[in-house]
Amino acid sequence: MKALFVEDAYLSTAEALVTSVREDGGIMLDQTCFYATSGGQPGDTGFLERDNGERIEIAGAVNGATKSEIIHVPAPGQPSPEIGEKLVLHIDWERRHKLMRMHTACHLLSVVCAYPITGASVSETDSRVDFDMSETIDKAEVTAKLMDLVNANHRIYTQWISEEDLDANPDLVKSKNVRPPRGQGRIRLVCIGEDAAIDSQPCGGTHVTETAEVGEIHIGKIEKKGKENRRFRIRFGPAPD
Numbered sequence: 001m002k003a004l005f006v007e008d009a010y011l012s013t014a015e016a017l018v019t020s021v022r023e024d025g026g027i028m029l030d031q032t033c034f035y036a037t038s039g040g041q042p043g044d045t046g047f048l049e050r051d052n053g054e055r056i057e058i059a060g061a062v063n064g065a066t067k068s069e070i071i072h073v074p075a076p077g078q079p080s081p082e083i084g085e086k087l088v089l090h091i092d093w094e095r096r097h098k099l100m101r102m103h104t105a106c107h108l109l110s111v112v113c114a115y116p117i118t119g120a121s122v123s124e125t126d127s128r129v130d131f132d133m134s135e136t137i138d139k140a141e142v143t144a145k146l147m148d149l150v151n152a153n154h155r156i157y158t159q160w161i162s163e164e165d166l167d168a169n170p171d172l173v174k175s176k177n178v179r180p181p182r183g184q185g186r187i188r189l190v191c192i193g194e195d196a197a198i199d200s201q202p203c204g205g206t207h208v209t210e211t212a213e214v215g216e217i218h219i220g221k222i223e224k225k226g227k228e229n230r231r232f233r234i235r236f237g238p239a240p241d
C-alpha cells in the first residue's frame, strides 16, 4: 500500500483500488491519502466514494501489522466494498489541516523548549507535549517565541537520510522514549528553515509547508507532572487575557 501523504500532505482526495476487506470490516487499498494514527497524531476520518455515488464513511485509519499497512476503519453500518473496486478517497480536510498546523506547532515548541520530549499528542483544538525538564518557564515567554517562529514564515520540508546518517547524528532524535522506526534503510527528517537552520528531526507525520500557516497559537498552560516532567498545552488563537 502506497502512503501518499508521506510525499504530499496536502492530498485531500485520491483514487484507489480495494485490495482486501478484513473480517473486522477494515478496508485495505492499493494506495491511500488517509494518515494512520501514529506518533501522537490521530488518523484521518472521511469517506470512500463508490462509482454510484454511495459513500462509505470512515471513522479512522490505523496501522496493521506493519507501518506499511493502513486499515481504513468504517463507521458502524456502512456498506462493504468489493475487492478490486475503484473508490475515490476523501479525507476530512478541515480536520486534517488543523492537525497539520497543530503537529507543526509541536515541532516549533521543541525548538523553543530544547528539552528531551517524553510524550506528545495532537488534536484539532489542543495539543500536549511533555518534556523532561525541572525548570519553571513562563508560558507568555514561550508563546512569544513560538509566534516569532510562526511570523518568520520559515519553510518546512522533508529530507530522507540513511539509518547510518542517523546513527552518526544521534542528537537529531528529540524524543526520549520513542526511536524512529528502523529496518527500511531510510528515515524521513522534517526540516524547518533553509538548510534546516531552525530544526530537523525524524518524523512520519503530516506538516504544513511554511510556519506562518500554523497561524496564531499560544501556550494554554504548563502543568507540572512529576519532579522532572512538564506538560505544555498548545492552543489555537490568541492567549486569553
Ligand SMILES: [Zn+2]
Residues within 6 Å of the ligand: 103, 107, 190, 203, 204, 205, 206, 207
Ligand atoms: Zn512531525
